Amino acid sequence: MLRKIQSFISLFFTKSRNINNEPVNKVSLTVIIIIDLFILFNVFAGLDDISRWYLSPSQAYPCYSQWQNYQQDTRVDRDFLIVSEALNKVYNSPENYEESPEGHLGKVSPICINFTTLKDNINKPNNKLIFTTIEDKQKQVTSLEEKNQTIRNQYDSTLLEKIAGQPSNLSINQVEAQKARQELDKNNLNINSLQKEIKDLKQQLLATPESVNFISFLNSEIKFNEVKQGYEKALFWYPSIQIIFQLLFLLPLIFISLFVHKLSIKKGYGLISLMSWHLLVIFFIPLLIKIFEFLQIGVIFKFFFDIITVIFGGLLFLINYLYIFLIPAIGFGIIKFFQQIVFNPKNQASKRVEKSRCLNCGKKIQRDHHHCPHCGYSQYVECHNCQSLTYKLMPYCYHCGTVQNENEQ
Template identity: 50%
Template sequence: MIATIRRFINQFFRKSRSINNKPLNALSLSVVIIIDIFILFNVFSGLDNISQWHLSPSQAYPCRSDWESYRDSKDQNNRDYKVLASAFERDPKQSQFQQIERDAEKDRLGKVSPICLNYAKLKDRVNIPENRKIQQNIRQKSDKVSSLEQANNNIRSQYDSTLLEKIAGQGSSQSINTVSAEKAKQVLAQNKVSISTLETEVSTLKESLAQKTESISLINLIKDDSKYQIINQEYDRASFWYPSIQLAFQAIFLLPLIAIALIVHRLALRKNAGLIALISFHLLAIFFIPLLLKIFEFLQIGAIFQFFLNIVTRLFGGLLFLVSYLYILLIPLVGFSIIKISQKLTPSSKSQVANRFKNQLCLNCAKKIRSHDTHCPHCGYAQYIECQNCHELTYKHLTHCKECGYLQDASPLLPSEFPPNTNR
């Protein structure tokens, strides 16, 4: 297997740096590399665009995060209000929540969950001028409470230093503190009363907001466990299949490019169009690189990985490291299979020599020669070798003598593997 890989790599680099078995010069190689980088960048850009064609799970079920936050909230007293407050996050001048979620479906595959659309519709109903005014009062009073609490904290932190200033006989004009020691307790008490009053008013405003018909409908929906279970199950199912869907779309984008590049490359080899063969070979490699990367990415996070992960979890509990053993075995097998397929797609050395003989091409440089030429007029390479049996001249690198049919000892070589010309 190591020899096969080494031969494949050597063949790959020979084909990517030569035209008709002649190496590219530095300028040509630089131009080819720049073209490769440009095309590769655009291929990945196209893959990114087509992979977003289908709605992601978070886009198809945008309300799930609100449901999760509501159930995970440790502040049971304020969790209803937080849901209502989220309805005011959208500026009234902007599109409504429901419209935003419907816009996500435009020119894309997949649908937003009807439950989430209904949830967005209820949020839009809460976000009306009357309720926004209540919410604005709540925020203003809450800000005042925070300001008073911060002031009390400052006074408490400065109380010890104000006492020291008083003992030292330092005047109030020279004090660095905001409140003198005599007034500290009085200001603290006044602030506490103000805080208590404001908190009562905030609580009343929150209660009035929660009693609105549209608010009750929104809270009842998010409290509905059956709806949550539907959303959660559909989200998990979508998350399971989304990597597979992405890979399918990416394959739809790449496979036609690979097929076209492969057809052009094989035609160029037959027609001896060296430059076209080189460019199409580079394109073939460029199109294969992102496909392989996406396949490996899919194996890590896609449905296959999840399938094997579930099996390992059920059989071995927490021994998930066993999945690593699976990939250590799986990835080399995948790589070996790709190499074997690629080797089959690449014309064999025997067929290349036979095709060049059939088309009256030089066995070394593949340029056109006459049938009776013993040496190539382009590169000087000898086309014939003496048969070991009948001692007549026969074509090099073909398995049998053209005169007596005797099996030659020398096995056919790839044109790029032909020995240096010694018959010039």
């Protein structure tokens, strides 16, 4: 196994730096690397774009987070707070919800569209006027509370000055106790009055037909559970959908590069062979990254997670053990793929023998040439059965038909 990996790595770098077994000059190699980086950047950009083609769970169920926050909110005025959001326009309009699928696959939840329509209906002129009045009165309350705090601070400073024996004519505060008390009482009366008015206005706002319909809709457990289940299901399948679209983007590029690479080797087009090889590597890099990402968050991870949770309870670190063995197995499969398809010298040798080409560099030679005049590679090996010379890398001796030992090839 180790020998195969070393051979694979050696062959990888040889193919990445040579044209017809001749090293590429530094300038050309630099140009190729720059092209590789440019293509790699665009591949990742394309993968990012295509991964967004299908609507994400938050796009398909845009009302879920707001609705969930409302359900979990334990504050007394939660109804007013969510109605005020509608009047403050801090949410997406239903038109935006309906337009979001354009240019994408998937659809927005009809319940969420209904959710936003009801919320949008609240934003009527009379409701807006009530809300604006509430805001103005709340600002007045805040202003009066700030004044009271200032008076209390000044009054406390005056008391400290008296305790310290500071003459009144030298005091930095001109607040007398009786005057401060009167001012505080007056402000507190105004605050209480304003707060009562605010409370009445809030009740008036929540009693409007638009608010009643929206709050009633929010308190429907059946509809919320339907949205919740749809969101969780979309969240579960979304990584799988993304990897499928990303594979649809990458696999054609990989197969085209592989086809061009094998064809260029067959035809002896050295530069095209090198360029297509670099492209093949470039396309495999994001493929491997996306597969590993999927193994960490996708359906397979959830499948293993559920099995280990059921069998071993809280021993979730066993998932890491599983991946430690799984990832090398995937890497082994990738190496075998390259050895059997991309780097398989026997497949190339069979076609080159038929066309009287060098088994190593693929250039045209005479059948009686024992060594290639272009690269010096020996074309023949002695058969271990009849001791006659037969082609290297071929499975049988063409004199006696004996199976050739692979180690002698």
